[in-house]
Amino acid sequence: MSHAIELQNVTYCYSEGTPSQVTALKDINLTIEQGELVGIIGHTGSGKSTLISHFNGLLKPTSGKVLIDGTDIRESKETLRQSRFKVGLCFQYPEYQLFEETVAKDIAFGPKNMKLDEDEIKRRVAVAASYVGLSDEMLEKSPFDLSGGEKRRAAIAGVMAMEPSVLVFDEPAAGLDPAGRKELIKLITDYRNKTGCTVVIVSHSMEDIAKIADRVIVVNDGMIAMNGTVDEVFSRCDELQSMGLDVPEITRIFSRLHALGFDVPENVYSVDKGTEIIRALIEGRRSV
């Protein structure tokens, strides 16, 4: 089976040929497999957003190639158009893209651009709305009357309604409260479990990435610095810190406990797992 997305030697410069030229990506080679959940981390300005804008052809690489399902997206106009529908891109603060009279109409914008028929569009709107938990009543409201979190979910539904085989999120939880954040991350994992869709998430939250990702890609100064499982990446704490990143808080606590001689594993990435281990540890002591 071919890779869901493959980047071959992709280099990208902003404002090429002017004095303000910035090389945002340098010779990136990357594959994303079908059905994976990939987390992308990197400090501010490292090139994460630039990277994901290549996945659906919004940016044209200065050099190099982007392949989706094994076909070069720049092969023809049609393949480029198809890439927009195969890879759904959900930008940071997607709520600012809402424009229609009603939420339902806004969610239907993507499917309409795909030239689907009325019934199919209706079905997709209903399905996408249920994924993000928008009630029928909300669907008939103006998107501008929703709360911030609801707007965000409406916008995400707008991308989901295209039923892309790869869904890419750029900091989906930015600016949400902890509860909203948790809810959103759950919504994304649920969606992925239900549809088996490939998901890529850019996030500044090490906790979220450690909790849900199958694989983590670390971007540093336009290059891929690390690429591996959560274990592999977060065990390199010092390197991450030198790139202005960090490991989840809970991981730091556990590696400290481990260093102090407690009988706990070092590689703990979620609070739930950590609680479990500590509880087991305490109970073990009691029973002694």
Added chain:
Amino acid sequence: MIRDITFGQYYPGKSLLHRMDPRMKLVLTFALIVFMFVCKSFASLAVIVLLTVIAVALSGVPLKVIFKSIKPILIILIFTALLNIFYTHGTVQNGDALWISFLNGKIEIWDKGVYTAVFTMVRIVALVVISSLLTYTTTPTMLTDALERLLSPLKIFHIKVHTLAMMMTLALRFIPTLIEEIERIMNAQKARGADLETGGIVERAKALVPIFIPLMVSSFRRAYELALAMTCRCYTGGEGRTRMKQMKMKGRDLVCLFVCLAFAAGIIVLNYFAKHETFSIFGMLFFKQVI
């Protein structure tokens, strides 16, 4: 892309022109433009050209950048020149002034035509160069500030000069922000398959709706936030407002003023004393003999 549209073409530097009081610059530029239309002979035009050249040299703005400001008017320039050459008949001197005539006199070029063509071209180029020098050496904010100061006497007619200037400053300040915003929204809608490039005029206009509505919404939000932020910092309009950067006339501004006055005097004098002789001699030397 959209970002490539440069707005406010300020070219950073520390030259004499950059350091001059923007009010003086504004007044002198205006005066120079007026004098460009005052001059009637090639000799006086030469004075303007000389002054323009001196100003360009003083500004430290590279010639390449200056040429960029002429480029957009190149077509207009050629067009006016051609019209003048072929359609202005007559002479600026006594004697035989018909230079070329072919197709049995259907197309004629008279010396007055060439004269006017060259004259207008030089005048337009000088005009554009001088006025773009002003924007190359002055930031938009400084310009509006200067304008506010210069127009402040209008207050007696109850015109809110300060408010107008503040509006202009804010508008200028938000243009880059808006451009960034448009780019962001365009990308977001393109990611949902919006097609902005193909189709007829109607379809394209329709395709802009998903971009303009979010843009309007966020602009209004930004405007409210800005108004709130300004109010929180006790902004109440121009009344009793002092400035952090005081504009002060310095010695150099006076020197520039006197230099420009001298040139202006030169223009007036040359207008009277050197009518068309220079041009006629030029024409005689180069054209009459060749043809």
